Amino acid sequence: MPLTCSQLSVLYGRRKALSGFSLSMEKGEVRALIGPNGSGKSTALQALAGLIAPSQGRAEIEGVAVAAMSRRAIAKKLAFLPQQPVAPEEMTVAQLVRQGRFPHVGLFRSYGRKDEEAIEWALESTGLAGLADRTLQELSGGERQRAWISAALAQEAAILLLDEPTSFLDIGYQVEVLDLVHRLSRERGVTILMAIHDINQAIAVSDRISLLEKGELRFDGEPARLAESGLVEKTFRVRGTFVEVAPGKPPHFDVELTKLRRPAS
Amino acid sequence: MSTNVPAIGLPSRWILPAAAGLVLLSFVAAIFLGIVDLPARDVLSALTGSGSREARSIVLDIRLPRIVTGILAGMQFALAGLLLQTITRNPLADPSLMGVSQGATLTVTLFLLFTVYLAHPDSYSVNELPIAWLPPMGMLGGMVSGGIIYILAFRLGLSPLRITLCGIAIGAVLHAIAIGLIAGWGSARIEIILEWLSGSLYARTWDHALFLLPFTLAGLAMLPLIYRPLFLLRFDAAVARSFGLSYRWQFSVVLLVSCGLAASAVGAVGPVVFVGLIVPHLARFLAGRYFPLVLPLTIVLGAVIVTLGDLIGRVAGGPEEVPIGVVTALMGVPVLLALLRKVP
Numbered sequence: 080m081p082l083t084c085s086q087l088s089v090l091y092g093r094r095k096a097l098s099g100f101s102l103s104m105e106k107g108e109v110r111a112l113i114g115p116n117g118s119g120k121s122t123a124l125q126a127l128a129g130l131i132a133p134s135q136g137r138a139e140i141e142g143v144a145v146a147a148m149s150r151r152a153i154a155k156k157l158a159f160l161p162q163q164p165v166a167p168e169e170m171t172v173a174q175l176v177r178q179g180r181f182p183h184v185g186l187f188r189s190y191g192r193k194d195e196e197a198i199e200w201a202l203e204s205t206g207l208a209g210l211a212d213r214t215l216q217e218l219s220g221g222e223r224q225r226a227w228i229s230a231a232l233a234q235e236a237a238i239l240l241l242d243e244p245t246s247f248l249d250i251g252y253q254v255e256v257l258d259l260v261h262r263l264s265r266e267r268g269v270t271i272l273m274a275i276h277d278i279n280q281a282i283a284v285s286d287r288i289s290l291l292e293k294g295e296l297r298f299d300g301e302p303a304r305l306a307e308s309g310l311v312e313k314t315f316r317v318r319g320t321f322v323e324v325a326p327g328k329p330p331h332f333d334v335e336l337t338k339l340r341r342p343a344s
Numbered sequence: 345m346s347t348n349v350p351a352i353g354l355p356s357r358w359i360l361p362a363a364a365g366l367v368l369l370s371f372v373a374a375i376f377l378g379i380v381d382l383p384a385r386d387v388l389s390a391l392t393g394s395g396s397r398e399a400r401s402i403v404l405d406i407r408l409p410r411i412v413t414g415i416l417a418g419m420q421f422a423l424a425g426l427l428l429q430t431i432t433r434n435p436l437a438d439p440s441l442m443g444v445s446q447g448a449t450l451t452v453t454l455f456l457l458f459t460v461y462l463a464h465p466d467s468y469s470v471n472e473l474p475i476a477w478l479p480p481m482g483m484l485g486g487m488v489s490g491g492i493i494y495i496l497a498f499r500l501g502l503s504p505l506r507i508t509l510c511g512i513a514i515g516a517v518l519h520a521i522a523i524g525l526i527a528g529w530g531s532a533r534i535e536i537i538l539e540w541l542s543g544s545l546y547a548r549t550w551d552h553a554l555f556l557l558p559f560t561l562a563g564l565a566m567l568p569l570i571y572r573p574l575f576l577l578r579f580d581a582a583v584a585r586s587f588g589l590s591y592r593w594q595f596s597v598v599l600l601v602s603c604g605l606a607a608s609a610v611g612a613v614g615p616v617v618f619v620g621l622i623v624p625h626l627a628r629f630l631a632g633r634y635f636p637l638v639l640p641l642t643i644v645l646g647a648v649i650v651t652l653g654d655l656i657g658r659v660a661g662g663p664e665e666v667p668i669g670v671v672t673a674l675m676g677v678p679v680l681l682a683l684l685r686k687v688p
Contacts, residue, residue, distance in 0.1 A: 170578070
């Protein structure tokens, strides 16, 4: 198992942001982490990446406790892209993506051919090869997001954690990112866990879905079963139905915009 | 990347040689020019060991050690400022942010108070001052206050913002105590401490240069070790750690190097801290998007700015020379304002 955790709990002061979260991912699996705002998605990702210490339970990469690994050892196996990361504006795309090789080159080793190839591949996979020498401030929001994804790809880690990778992207780039996620998992066997808000995209791209509510796991299973469970409507406090768009395709969640309806005068 | 062209349009490979040429030029100018109008021929013969005793004394015992001390201190201030600005992600950070200059000021003030003035309560007597003790005392004070700020910030989680807030608070307290002590003294004694406070290269000897040299060398020797972490420390902690950096450890190492460089330089020449604020900005402006140039440019420009600043102070002020700290502040403000216009 590339990535597992059991009974993971995280405390922020006295508030329990995550309680008893368990997860076990197969190699090459794409897993969507969904849930309302503040349900603990980011907390779960950060705890899995070893960025925050859990109060209970533990996360493991290939059976080794994340808490016992050095940052470099983790970064070789797991790449994590936080929500809205910050970088100096005058940094170029190429310089940003090069930082993704730090776990491999360390403090002293010079960049070898393998590193340059990884950087090139990361830039090309995100369609940024032509923008490599642009500074981040010259990029649009979508290009910047892709630059960060590219930096995470350059790590060539077997596990990829993405925190809302499609937010701030227009629909075209959203599809591109999801397509990239799909290709990485199928062609390179990368295990991918991502927090995502769009339920239809989650259902379309992932092998399994974990649903969080108030820091607790409400559902863990295949997308089709989530559709049947009625949990989406309940958790997000909306009315809607899952409709079959085409046979054999994942269902589409059609939400009723009842809250927008004006009261009859 | 071959396509990286710095802001001023020179190809990046010419920038460093140009800067190195500037160092040489300012060095030569600083040797040949001065308050005493020494003909160039006399300076040259003094340098080669011949010439009159007076010329030799002016060049070898007064100008040269002063210039070398200035170059070393300038490199240290500039480098310390760059490191601090980088890791705190605060463009206005300079060594005073870590309480280094305030701590040094307070220790030097206390030291003079206890060793000299308490022993000679007559406020108008001119005493033999233990000048040789000032650099180590100032450095000690700078390191201690830097250490206190570090420990406070560490207990609160060691974020750039925490460091900044702790630094400002502690620095203000130390500064207030030092100023209070100085204000309590008689008028004739203030002069020495004021001279030191404004940052000066006046009467700096080979002893000062030799005091600084190991710190300059140690700081430069640390650069390969912190070079890559410096890139990563420009991100926020979550990103840097995700890229595999031991954030707290590397942050602390860079901070220690910065404090050591700044504290020893403050000890030797007083708080010429404006150099630490201005030079990194100038280097970043010249390097443009080509970040690897920023570090060497900062070091080189630190040496140039202090050498030229001191030369201007010596020549412009005549016998009543203007301290380097005043010159750099006066020159630095317009430069800073011009550079800040570029900031959105």
